Structures are given as structure tokens and as C-alpha cells.
Amino acid sequence: MLSDKVINELAAIVGKAEILLAPEDMIAYSHDATMFSHKPEAVVRPANRDEVAAVVRIAARHRIPLTCRGAATCLSGGAVPLKGGIVLELTRMNRIHKIDPVNRIAVVEPGVITFDLIFRVAAEGLLYPPDPSSMKESTIGGNVAECAGGPKGVKYGITRNFVLGLEAVLADGSIVETGNDVDGDMCGPDWTMLFTGSEGTMAVITRISLRLVQLPQTKKTLLAIYDRLEDAALTVSKTMAGGIVPTTLEIMNDRTIVAVENYLKIGLPVNAGGLLLIEVDGVPSTVEENALKISEICRQCGATAVKIAQTAEEAEDLWRARRAIGAAFGRVAPSKFAEDSTVPRSLVPELVNRMLTIQEKYDVPVFICGHAGDGNMHPTILFDRRNKDQAERAEKALEELHFITLELGGTLSGEHGIGFAKAPFLRAEAGETGYQMGREVKTILDPSGIMNPGKMFFYEGKLH
């Protein structure tokens, strides 16, 4: 527990009402969307940058661990306060400072909910492309901290590609501004990228300048159904090789289709071996042309049916199915490893084959539901961790999956972050020199190690 002295200091900054200390609150704030948890000692809810800076200075003075949190939809343990201390909840900082259609930028506070921003900029004819499945709950601050992705990443890129500049509070309470609102241009190293994806281990992000793009004039959604998952995977590499860049190119295997259909009952093809959910956007003539070209490639690769959504409602039903995957999995089993193993897109068929082999070898169900056009495959292993034997097999399968991904030139995480869950494998991806470089830079920025301790480069071992 924090001392009364510390609590009084914090209360003097944010007000007593914005400090949570009750045991039930500590349980609520111990989780993110992984199955790991650890209780904080206090939750502090600052209203603005200066309050953040003052709280950070208190934490620095008393060496109290500080873990930032938005909506805590994180899938890698990033928002779990592993060492207790203070959870800094940033959801009160939810102002949109500016939407500027001429310069195509938005300037926001970290607590803005992603979908709210998308909705607001659409009214100005603009698009903020990153669209994680959690976008209706997750915050921009969390998206930036974890460098979230989403289906639209195939065409537009992930969060990193849209962050032009940041204001952040460093571990000593000083304030730094990085980048600027000049789209893409800037001198020197891009310090913004040191904080984007740093998962609250280097600074607290308090303001974000985001690049926006023109809202596409129109879009079309296609559903391609396959007997064999391998044929769906082949379609991915053939489409990308064909010079077509769809907006999204999502894959689901048989298990995923059944899980979603059981949950939503919207008539998904439960006997299929796999399906692709594809969107193309742009100007009408190009969208039409690309939709037809992609349909043709799907059929050549063995699709038994290709349906083009005829109405906005039909398209929305399909996307609802995609976004429901997380909830649907919750009904299948109580524990999951939701991975975002990402490989070069030409190797999607290879990764699919290797995942099917893993499934058999360890006798654990692998659900595939990824942004395949990005090579980001979202293999998800569902199990019950109370079943010790099953949990052990799931862990072994996961470990093998990670090493296969690296062997194929891929990355452990295309969008969920490293946090705690993937930290044991970070050294293998970064290499020894890169790992030490990460530790050293983090240490220079946070010498006392108060910022989200126990994560990424400072992982200390398994949580039990």
C-alpha cells in the first residue's frame, strides 16, 4: 500500500475523487485483455498534462512503479501493473484539440476513444485508418503506446504510420515535444518513434498529432469461401503479387468460422475450410475493377464461392463477424494466447502450413483469424489453464510458433505489442546487441525504472 503521505500528495494534484484505493477497484484495474493480472496500489486519474507531470514527479521521488492505462484492451499485458504501484488512467484526457482538413491532421489527448476520432474525422471527409478490433473501446493513447494495427493496415499501415508528433512526460516529470504537424517531414531522428510502441516504458504520452487521409469515395466488401485453408492462404500471396492492394484482406480458418457463427448466428459457411474477407476502397471505377480482379484470383486459387456484398448492411454483417471474433473465442475456452505473429506476405501459405502442423503436434486447437494481407495471421490458441497438461501443450505450441515466425523473417508482434506476454521472446527477435541497446536507451530515459516495470526489455520472468 502507498503511504498516507504519498496519497495526500497525489490527492493534492488530482483531487481525492480521482484516486481509487478500494480493494474491488484494485481487482478491476489488475487486468488487461490477456489472462495475466497483478493488482496496483492506487489508481490515479489525471485531467491534463500538468497533472500527469506532477504525478510522475511524485512517483519518481518515491520510486513508485507507474503503469499507464487507457481502456486496457491490450493483448500483451502492457496495461497490467506488474509491480503494483500507481496505475495512471488517462481516460479523462479525452479532448480532440483540433481536426484540420487542409493539413489533414488531428491533435488529440490520449484518452480519446479510437472510434470516436474515426467518426469525428469522417464528418470532415477524412479517414483515420488504424482500426483495431477493439476500436469502440480502446483509446488512441493505448493504440499509440502499443502501436496497434487493424484490418486496414494492408493498404494504409499501422498506428506508427500515422503518428506525426507527440507531447510526452518523461520519467523525471519533464515534458518533451517530438515531431510536429508537418506531414511526414522533419529533421533528425524521429524521436516520436521512440515513444510510439514503447508501451509506457519510456514516457507518458499526453498529446498526439495524427496524420489523416482522404475518406475514400466508395468501398466494396467481398467474401470468398474455400474448402481448403491453404487455398485461401495462396490467394493472399497471389493477390499481393498481382499488384492489387486491397484495403483489408482477412483470413479465418474452419474453427474460427464455427466459433463466430455459434456466437452471432448470421449464416457463415460453417462447413468451409477457410474464408477470406476482403475490402477494396477508392474511386468507384477502380474499386469496381479491383473487386472483379480479386474475385477472379480467388476463383483461380480454388474458392468455391465469391460473394460481393450488395448493400452496406450486408457488408456491415461481414465486418461484425470479424469484430466478434474476440467475444466468440471467450465462449470456446476460458484461456487464450491471442498472437499476432506476422511474416512477409509471400510466406503466408508457409506459415499456415506450419500452424496446422503445430496444431496436430501439440494437440491444441489453433484458431486463425488474421490480417493476412499484411502477413499478420493472429493464430489464437484456446485452452483451459486449469487443465495443467493442456496448458503445457499450449505453451509449447506457442513457443514453437514464435520461433517459426522469426525463422520465416517475421516478427513476434505485428500490432499487439510485447508487454509481458511476449517479452520472453524479445531477445530472440532483437538480437543481443539490439536488446542491450533497448535496455540502455530505456535506462537513460528512466534511470529509476519506474515506468511500466517488468515489461519489454526489463522482463524478469514468468508471472504465476
Next chain:
Amino acid sequence: MLSDKVINELAAIVGKAEILLAPEDMIAYSHDATMFSHKPEAVVRPANRDEVAAVVRIAARHRIPLTCRGAATCLSGGAVPLKGGIVLELTRMNRIHKIDPVNRIAVVEPGVITFDLIFRVAAEGLLYPPDPSSMKESTIGGNVAECAGGPKGVKYGITRNFVLGLEAVLADGSIVETGNDVDGDMCGPDWTMLFTGSEGTMAVITRISLRLVQLPQTKKTLLAIYDRLEDAALTVSKTMAGGIVPTTLEIMNDRTIVAVENYLKIGLPVNAGGLLLIEVDGVPSTVEENALKISEICRQCGATAVKIAQTAEEAEDLWRARRAIGAAFGRVAPSKFAEDSTVPRSLVPELVNRMLTIQEKYDVPVFICGHAGDGNMHPTILFDRRNKDQAERAEKALEELHFITLELGGTLSGEHGIGFAKAPFLRAEAGETGYQMGREVKTILDPSGIMNPGKMFFYEGKLH
């Protein structure tokens, strides 16, 4: 001079033929494309990464300054060996390891000439967009180190937006790999961005993975002529506000037009107050539509004539005029400040007005020739530094220009880098905390300060 002992150590690595020591060579390697110069003590030309690492270890052991160089077309002093020591010339490392059309990446050594890469990937139906005016001489390594831009930045972004991963040799000779070849996706902070734009102050880049895009099916070039430069500037903000993203949107003022025409004699409108050179690319129907829309906006903003190039030759003539600006300026005056002041694009008209005021106030000619669609205006002050009074006025004009750019929310450098030339103003842009952060991170990576000393965060004062 380096000792015989050091020279023998270096010769044992790269061979005697690849070490230059002659006085005339030291003069040749003392320059980049700025007017500043300082002689090195030796030029070393390694053939591969391992030779680079071995040379770096020798430099580290003896604390010898090490300045990397490609073609030295740098416009901010980045390749000038300010503290003498070794110039590491990387032009022998010019292999293209891989061009992969399915994953749309190229993996190259730093010494590859930018245009050679553009030419090679075009044969595969792909585009590497960054196109600095120096692209026929400059190397990819230099482009990455300085984070070069180019006319196509308006639509596609600058070099930073195309670097997926790097291999680099750190100041102790250890080798780090950052990022990967998975387009856009990656876990953790983007360490690649710590080295991109770091101008050789943090590491020697030895391999680069670049993102490529589909080669556009077609393009069109437009020339819009104005009586008043202000009207050309207004066209820029109106075009961007109109939701059209041209591939390039270049501006030239009257002085620039006359200088280029005197040099090339291709019939540019020498009586115009300003002109815009615009390119649109994409699928034919969209290109046609956007070209017409832009013509209309140009006329509404006061263009006296708008010409659409009818043949590839006509278009190439116009682009030749743009690329000849640097050479044309060389005939006007012996000294220049070639700046890349960049502001939010909505403020292009404001910056143009302020530049015209500066021109009058200090009685120095300001040549404007920028990537206006990016807000990157390239104000260039031409003078003769042997004329002390004129040189002083030019310096004062430059200083005021930098502070106006920052006041407008812009950046000192959209693409040329900080190097030595803009380092006196870096603190004003980065802020005190950001400046100290930069110094600390650089120091952690290069504790002895051997990597390109005297630049960026370690500027020590004017060169005379």
C-alpha cells in the same frame, strides 16, 4: 595526420589501395554540397559490413573521428569531416541484395545510387518514391542518413516512410539489426527511426530494407503560370484543401524561373511572377479527372495559363528544369544558403509573404523553388561570401527565416538534415528537454563521441 600504426591497421582491413592519404584527396573529401569544408586525415573505402565494423573498432580504440559519406551531395554539412579523422566512404558497398515484388521490398547496401534503384525496381513494375534532385548522384545510404525527400513527397512521403529495417554498425563495432522486411509491422519502438535521419552520428548504416509501392499506371504533368507568386501559393493550399493529393506540387518564384531559363534555355516564362509544376499519377481515369480539377483550381486562383504536357518529352523538359535549379543557382552567385524550411501546407501563402518581406528587409535575393505541396519551400539565398556586408545580411535573413518557420509550427529541415549548417537552431526546434534527450541518447550509443562529431546535438560553434 594519422600515425603509421593506425594506417597499417586500416590497410590490414581494407587493403592499401582503398585508403586515400594524398593532400589533393583530402581536399576533395573535405566538402559536401554546402559551402563549408574541413579536411579529413584519411579516406577509407570498405567493401562490406565486416570491414566497416573492423574500421569502426580501430577508430574507437584510437578515438579517431569517423564521418560517413556516400556521394556527399548533402546540403547541411553532414558529410564534412569537421574534426578531421577518417572519412568512411561507402560507395563500394553498392549491391542490390534483393528486389522482391510480392512483398514489395528492396534490400540494398548503402552505396547504391538512388536513381539506379529507382530504375531497377521500375523494371519489376515497382516504384521507390523518394526522389531528391540529387538522385542521379546521391546514394541510398546518404538519403537514409539525412532522411532525404523530393518532389514526390507530397503524395508518397519522404525517405523515412520507406525504411523498414536497417543493419548498422554501432560506435563500438557491434552490429545491430532493426526492423524487418514485414511491411510496416513490428513490435516495440521503431529503432530504425533512431538511425534514419541521424546523419551518421549514431551508427554506420550497412544494409537497408526499403518498402516499395506499385508503379503508377500513368501520370500527367501540368505547368501553371502566375503573375503573382502569392496566387501560386494560394493554389497550393486550395488544392490540398480540395481533397486532391497530387504526386508533386513544386513552386518557383520569378528569380528561380529566370535563373533556370538562363541556364537551360528551354522557354520558361521569364516574365512570370511564379509558377507551379504539378504531377498527378495513378490509374488513367483518376489522373485525367485530377488533372482537370487542378487546372480549374489554378485558374480560380489567378493562373494566367495552365499547360498540360502532351508528351513524355514535354513532361521531361519541365522536370529537367526543376532538377537543374541547383546547377542554375551556381551560375548566379558563388555562395548559397539552400534551406528546406517546411511549414504546414495551409501556411504556404503566409510563409511566402514572410519570405518576400525578408528579401526586402535584408536586401538579399530569396529564390523559392520548393515542394510546396508538402509545405517544404526551399528558400535559397544566393550571395558572395567574400562580400562581408552581403554575407552578414544573408546570415541575418537566414536566421530570421528559421525563426519564422518555427513560429509557424514548421521545421528547420524537411529533407536536408541538420548537420552542421542548421545545428545552431536545433535547440530552438527540439526544445531544451528534447535537445538534452537527443544528447543523452547519442552519448549512450557513442560514448567516445567519434561518430560524425560536431554535428546535430554536438554542434560546437561556427566554422570559419
